[in-house]
Amino acid sequence: MALREGLLEELVSTGIWLQASDIHFDPTGEAIRLIYRIHGRLIAADAVSHLPHETSRAIVSRLKVLARMQLGEQRRGQDGHVRLETARGICDLRVATVPTLAGERAVVRLFPEEHASLQLHELGMPHAMLSSLQRIVQEGAGGIVLVAGKIGAGKSTTLHALMREHVTQGASVITIEDPVERRVYAFHQMAVDDRLGWSFSECLRAALRQDPDWLMIGEIRDAETAHIAVRAGLTGHLIAATVHADDARQALLRLVELGVAPSLVAQSVRLVVWQRLAEVLCDHCQGSGCEQCAGVGVTGRKAEFQVLDRMEAQRFLLSPERVDKHDPRKPKWSDERTEVRHFVSASRLPRRVKRGVADEGLVVAESPGVFTNDRRRSGRLE
Ligand SMILES: [Zn+2]
Numbered sequence: 001m002a003l004r005e006g007l008l009e010e011l012v013s014t015g016i017w018l019q020a021s022d023i024h025f026d027p028t029g030e031a032i033r034l035i036y037r038i039h040g041r042l043i044a045a046d047a048v049s050h051l052p053h054e055t056s057r058a059i060v061s062r063l064k065v066l067a068r069m070q071l072g073e074q075r076r077g078q079d080g081h082v083r084l085e086t087a088r089g090i091c092d093l094r095v096a097t098v099p100t101l102a103g104e105r106a107v108v109r110l111f112p113e114e115h116a117s118l119q120l121h122e123l124g125m126p127h128a129m130l131s132s133l134q135r136i137v138q139e140g141a142g143g144i145v146l147v148a149g150k151i152g153a154g155k156s157t158t159l160h161a162l163m164r165e166h167v168t169q170g171a172s173v174i175t176i177e178d179p180v181e182r183r184v185y186a187f188h189q190m191a192v193d194d195r196l197g198w199s200f201s202e203c204l205r206a207a208l209r210q211d212p213d214w215l216m217i218g219e220i221r222d223a224e225t226a227h228i229a230v231r232a233g234l235t236g237h238l239i240a241a242t243v244h245a246d247d248a249r250q251a252l253l254r255l256v257e258l259g260v261a262p263s264l265v266a267q268s269v270r271l272v273v274w275q276r277l278a279e280v281l282c283d284h285c286q287g288s289g290c291e292q293c294a295g296v297g298v299t300g301r302k303a304e305f306q307v308l309d310r311m312e313a314q315r316f317l318l319s320p321e322r323v324d325k326h327d328p329r330k331p332k333w334s335d336e337r338t339e340v341r342h343f344v345s346a347s348r349l350p351r352r353v354k355r356g357v358a359d360e361g362l363v364v365a366e367s368p369g370v371f372t373n374d375r376r377r378s379g380r381l382e
Helices: 007-017 053-066 125-139 155-168 202-210 223-234 248-257 263-270 310-317 353-355
Strands: 020-027 034-036 041-044 080-085 088-099 102-112 143-149 174-176 186-190 214-217 238-244 270-279 298-309 337-342 362-367 368-371
Touching: 007 020, 007 034, 007 053, 007 080, 007 102, 020 053, 034 053, 053 080, 053 088, 053 102, 125 143, 125 270, 125 298, 125 310, 143 155, 143 223, 143 248, 155 174, 155 214, 155 238, 155 270, 174 202, 186 202, 202 214, 202 223, 214 223, 223 238, 223 263, 238 248, 248 263, 248 270, 248 298, 248 310, 263 310, 270 310, 298 310, 353 368
Parallel strands: 143 238, 143 270, 174 186, 174 214, 214 238
Antiparallel strands: 020 034, 020 102, 034 041, 080 088, 088 102, 270 298, 298 337, 362 368
């Protein structure tokens, strides 16, 4: 079935307008449901969920072609990337497909260009944290900056902003990511590919020979990578890495769990930044969804940061009871330097939602195969 020209661009453009991070194409047997992830919540795009099967299929096929994936391959997962021009500007898309019992599922992560230039000071970090980061760079002595948090806590955003700051000062930045989600043309981005034996640790070894000012490791999650990173940090390289952890102290323990001696962790880690994102509920409906927030219930997300400087990290790591006494489920917020600030996304949803999403170019299925911006059928999301 032929795909109406510009349909994919409209879906993406609407996603940008709604501040969606992802678009899901969920196969349900005969149809493909279209869902946006907005501020962490899954919102069925009601107006477009009536897409007939072939049309949804056609969109996924077009995505696969644009992202240089194998069109005919539906039995294995694939990843791809494409830069798309939409009514709301250029958007980088990372496309990932997997086979499911109900059919091929695709998820598209959106990286609008207008959001790509997020600067460090725009993340809402406390001043003390910013100046600690600056000091580490100025001293130039090497070491590791750990950015910790759970999945979806915005760790990559923070790391990229940190790296971008140094690129503007003329630094050479090499990143090792699995996968590379956001393309940043000022970085030298390396993608891990385990199928080729191109693992995090292999990439890291190779990157160290490329004379970088900063090395960014997408995630430290294996012993080898942890050991190389710590050794590199101790020999004068500046490393920034993310770690999956429930709080700042647990981030340090992660390295210990991976077999690095606590004393080496203490010597190499310069700063731990732990963060999480909390929903900012809509003022008007307190989360239940209303016209003011396009039914999402959430108008943005704020970041909370926890910082552990080198002295605090050392004191914790070198205290004999650290493992027994540390329980991230009971964070002692009072003794941490914690601040709550708004991420840049304190950005609100557009105010024009009263007139309906359809106004903003969301495609509405009028009858199977026909798409129009029909104002009578409001594209209200639920
Ligand atoms: Zn609301």
